[in-house]
Amino acid sequence: MSRASAWRPAAxxxxxxxxxxxxxxxxxRRLLGLSVILAACASGASVALMGVSGWLLSRAAELPPVLxxxxxxxxxxxxxxxxxxxxxxxxxxxxxxxxxxxxGLRMRVYDHISRTTLLGRRRGDxxxxxxxxxxxxxxxxxxxxxxxxxxxxxxxxxxxLIGRFSIGSAAVLLVSAxxxxxxxxxxxxxxxxxxxxxxxxxRGLLADRTRELAHAAPDLVALGVEGRALDGVLEVDxxxxxxxxRAALVRGLATGGQVLAAGVAVIGALLIGGQAVADGRMGGRxxxxxxxxxxxxxxxxxxxxxAAQTFTRAAAALRxxxxxxxxxxxxxxxxxxxxxxxxxxxxxxxxxxHHHPALPDTAAPHTALPDSPTAATAPEGLIMPSxxxxxxxxxxxxxxxxxxxxxxxxxxxxRVAVVGPSGIGKTTLAATVMGLIPPxxxxxxxxxxxxxxxxxxxxxxTTVSENVRIGARDATDEEVAEALRRAGLEIxxxxxxxxxxxxxxxxxxxxxxxxxxxxxxxPVLDGAPPSAPAAAxxxxxPAAAxxxxxPAAAxxxxxPAAAxxxxxxxxxxxxxEHLDSETATRLMDDLWATxxxxxxxxxxxxxxxxxxxxxxxxxxxxxxxxxx
Numbered sequence: 001m002s003r004a005s006a007w008r009p010a011a012x013x014x015x016x017x018x019x020x021x022x023x024x025x026x027x028x029r030r031l032l033g034l035s036v037i038l039a040a041c042a043s044g045a046s047v048a049l050m051g052v053s054g055w056l057l058s059r060a061a062e063l064p065p066v067l068x069x070x071x072x073x074x075x076x077x078x079x080x081x082x083x084x085x086x087x088x089x090x091x092x093x094x095x096x097x098x099x100x101x102x103x104g105l106r107m108r109v110y111d112h113i114s115r116t117t118l119l120g121r122r123r124g125d126x127x128x129x130x131x132x133x134x135x136x137x138x139x140x141x142x143x144x145x146x147x148x149x150x151x152x153x154x155x156x157x158x159x160x161l162i163g164r165f166s167i168g169s170a171a172v173l174l175v176s177a178x179x180x181x182x183x184x185x186x187x188x189x190x191x192x193x194x195x196x197x198x199x200x201x202x203r204g205l206l207a208d209r210t211r212e213l214a215h216a217a218p219d220l221v222a223l224g225v226e227g228r229a230l231d232g233v234l235e236v237d238x239x240x241x242x243x244x245x246r247a248a249l250v251r252g253l254a255t256g257g258q259v260l261a262a263g264v265a266v267i268g269a270l271l272i273g274g275q276a277v278a279d280g281r282m283g284g285r286x287x288x289x290x291x292x293x294x295x296x297x298x299x300x301x302x303x304x305x306x307a308a309q310t311f312t313r314a315a316a317a318l319r320x321x322x323x324x325x326x327x328x329x330x331x332x333x334x335x336x337x338x339x340x341x342x343x344x345x346x347x348x349x350x351x352x353x354h355h356h357p358a359l360p361d362t363a364a365p366h367t368a369l370p371d372s373p374t375a376a377t378a379p380e381g382l383i384m385p386s387x388x389x390x391x392x393x394x395x396x397x398x399x400x401x402x403x404x405x406x407x408x409x410x411x412x413x414x415r416v417a418v419v420g421p422s423g424i425g426k427t428t429l430a431a432t433v434m435g436l437i438p439p440x441x442x443x444x445x446x447x448x449x450x451x452x453x454x455x456x457x458x459x460x461x462t463t464v465s466e467n468v469r470i471g472a473r474d475a476t477d478e479e480v481a482e483a484l485r486r487a488g489l490e491i492x493x494x495x496x497x498x499x500x501x502x503x504x505x506x507x508x509x510x511x512x513x514x515x516x517x518x519x520x521x522x523p524v525l526d527g528a529p530p531s532a533p534a535a536a537x538x539x540x541x542p543a544a545a546x547x548x549x550x551p552a553a554a555x556x557x558x559x560p561a562a563a564x565x566x567x568x569x570x571x572x573x574x575x576x577e578h579l580d581s582e583t584a585t586r587l588m589d590d591l592w593a594t595x596x597x598x599x600x601x602x603x604x605x606x607x608x609x610x611x612x613x614x615x616x617x618x619x620x621x622x623x624x625x626x627x628x
Contacts, residue, residue, distance in 0.1 A: 007315040009322035010140060013105065017137065018097075023104035023111075031097040032145070038090035039150035040157075042083055043300045047158055049079035050296035054288035090146070098141040105321065106134045112325050124208030125201075129320050132203065136317035143303075144311045151181055151300050158297055162290065165282060168272040169290045176265035176294060180258040181301040185308035187257075192250040195243040196312040200320060202240040209233045215500075247309055254305040262298035266291055386412050386448055386569040386607030387433060393441035394425060394432045401440055402428055403627065412448075412567045413597050413605035417618045420627030426611045427455070430571050433609065448568045448607075451520055455573040455611075457513035459501030465493040467512055471520030483519035486590035487511040488583050506578035514575065514587060518594055567604060570595060573611045581616075588617060 018028030025031065056072040109130050155177045163170035189196075213220070213229050220226040269290040276282040393404035402425035410416050418426050431437045434450055451471075460467055468480045475483075480493055489511040501509040575591070576584035595606040610621060618624050 007311075010315040010318040013137065013318050013322060014101075014140065014145075017101040017104050023108045025097060025100045025104060028097065028101070031093060032141070035090055035094035035097060035146050036149040036153070038086050038093065039146050040153040042086035042090055043150055043154045044157060045079045045083035045086060046299065047154065047293060047296040049076065049083060051289045051293045052076055052079060054292035055285050058285040058288040094142050094146050095138075098138040101141065102135060102138050105137050106130065109134060109321060109324055122204075122208045124211035125204035126324075127211075128204040128207045129324055133200065133317035133321050136314040136321075139310050140314040140318070144307050144314065147303065147307060151304070154297070154300055155181065158293065162293060165286050166269075166273055166276055166290060168276075169269045172268035172272065173265055173294055173297065176261045176268070177297060177301070180261040180298050181304055184254045184257045184261070185301075185304040188250055188254040188305040189308040189312055192247040192309055193312050195246040195250075196309050197316045198243045199240060199247070200313060200316040202236060202243065204320070206233065206236045206240060209236055251305045251309060255302075258298065258301060258305065262294055265294035265298065269294060386410050386414075386567060387444070387446055387609065389433075389442065389444045391442035392432070392439055392444055394428050394437075395440050396428065397437060404441065406442070408625070410569070410607045410609060411604070412607050414623070415608040415610060415621040417610045417612055417621035417624045418627065419612065419618060419624060424627040426627060427573060430573060430609070430611060433569075433571060446569055451517050451568055451570045451606075453513055453517050453570070453572045453575055455577060457509070457516075459497055459504065459509050459512060461499040462496065463493065464489075464491060464495050464497060464512065467497065468493075468515045468519055471516035471518075475519045479519055480515075483515040484512075486518050486587075486594065487515040488587050488590075489515060507580070507583065510575075510578045511583075511587065514591070517570065517572075518591065567606045570606050570608045571611075572608065574614075575610065575612065576614045576617060584614070585616070588620065592620065 017024050018032055052072055052075040056069060056076060059072065060069060113126075113130070155174070159170050159174045159177070162173055209232055213233055216229070217226070220229050270287075273282065273287040273290040277284055277287050387408065387410040389406055389408040391404075392406040392408070393401050394406070395401045395403075406429075408416075418429065420426055428437070430452070432439055433444055433446065434452055460470075464484070465477065465480045468483055469475050471483075472479070477493065484490065484493070489508060491508070495503075497503050497512070501512070504512065576588065579587065595608065597605040608621075610617060612618060
């Protein structure tokens with residue numbers, strides 16, 4: 001990667017954050033300019049303090065009347081106090097600007113991530129990107145941009161002022177300032193660039209491996225391979241420490257070069273100024289100013305080597321943030337919401353029925369989807385399906401197709417079981433329906449909200465009630481207790497379950513997740529409108545599939561009674577796993593009763609897509625879809 005392309009994302013982000021973009025800082029350019037001016041005033045006051053102090057000392061050595069020293073003494077006080085005032089104001093305004101920019105950038109990253117899913121991402125690395133890497137914008141502003149711009153102004157001002165007394169001394173001062181403030185930082189950046197750039201991804205990798213180690217620690221210890229996993233973490237840590245040592249070595253050598261340049265400037269000013277004093281072209285008091293000024297000026301550049309390395313690291317970090325912002329989303333987290341009804345079609349799509357051989361055929365006569373539906377509302381006696389898939393092909397992004405040509409309608413109140421061997425694509429179908437991954441071809445649409453019970457649903461390190469309220473945050477204590485009772489989990493609602501549900505058994509964790517579904521189900525049967533956008537174009541089928549396509553599966557749709565609202569779709573992934581048969585039966589009884597049609601309200605009940613290997617669950621479903 002070229003040097004220009006390496007820092008271009010950082011420059012683009014910096015411009016957008018101090019501009020008038022959505023997450024930009026209001027009056028950001030003015031605040032940045034004010035910070036530079038205040039920093040220049042603080043550094044200028046430091047240089048002036050040294051110069052005035054040198055003049056005062058040399059003049060006092062001549063033992064003049066005290067009144068002759070009053071002006072210089074006032075100048076020393078003024079520059080000494082103003083240096084602190086200007087520096088405080090610069091830090092206050094500069095950090096306020098940088099922190100607001102950091103907040104704006106973090107909001108942009110969160111907003112982008114919220115529009116997609118985290119599938120396929122390394123969680124530890126992503127955490128570093130949205131925390132430490134985003135914070136690099138603060139370092140870029142406070143430790144690079146503001147000091148560099150302010151130092152440039154101070155160099156120019158000091159050189160012009162010294163040039164009024166001695167052109168030769170001004171030339172030596174300018175050359176030494178360029179060596180210390182430009183050449184040495186440039187060499188530092190060039191020599192340590194590889195080490196500095198490697199630190200950022202290494203920190204992400206270290207966080208990722210540490211997270212994996214902590215997450216899988218019980219299994220690693222049980223299998224006796226914790227040492228191997230720990231070695232992987234230590235190996236990354238060793239690489240990171242080696243890179244930091246290389247960068248520190250380069251920075252130390254460059255700092256020595258800066259000190260040498262300052263010494264050359266002092267000696268050069270002494271020689272040139274001394275000759276001018278000997279020739280009578282300049283007074284001795286000015287010689288003290290010329291000799292001491294380079295020391296103060298070079299103090300301004302003392303942190304520039306570290307700033308050069310900070311620039312490299314900040315550019316690398318912000319490039320990683322830019323990759324997150326520019327990365328194409330993997331799913332949106334919402335499946336497409338259909339607003340078009342089923343109608344009879346003269347050209348039905350190819351279809352076939354697939355049922356479990358031990359179960360009766362309960363499918364009603366088929367009504368196909370139209371090729372180009374145009375009606376805006378459902379005709380009397382017909383309702384929109386809770387799930388409608390047309391010519392659907394599924395698979396993980398970048399991987400092979402696991403299923404294609406799927407035509408599937410699930411009506412409200414209908415229960416469809418999905419069965420097949422592991423790895424055939426059942427969970428992939430669920431992820432596609434939920435919008436977590438995009439379809440590889442075809443369309444999938446839902447009309448109501450989607451509730452999902454994952455096979456390994458996450459349990460948060462909080463109380464039982466708070467875990468249940470993830471399904472419905474406004475649920476009362478009574479509703480939480482009732483959901484737990486229906487799920488067959490009789491434990492105190494204020495019990496803290498530990499990280500990942502450490503204090504729960506596998507069956508208890510499964511029932512806790514089921515309680516979320518049960519407590520969430522009641523308020524969504526009122527036909528609340530979906531929050532996702534209404535329609536999306538059909539994904540075009542690639543010219544050639546990467547693998548041999550599997551046989552297509554198509555389902556027929558029975559016609560329940562019409563309902564005025566769009567009930568939810570429940571997706572259950574192995575709902576009876578980890579449960580004994582008695583508990584599983586009782587749990588499914590409660591779930592079936594909770595989601596059943598309601599004659600009083602006219603609701604046909606929730607549609608259900610059940611991924612299972614449990615034959616008793618299959619037997620209670622209206623239809624069974626077999627994969628493989």
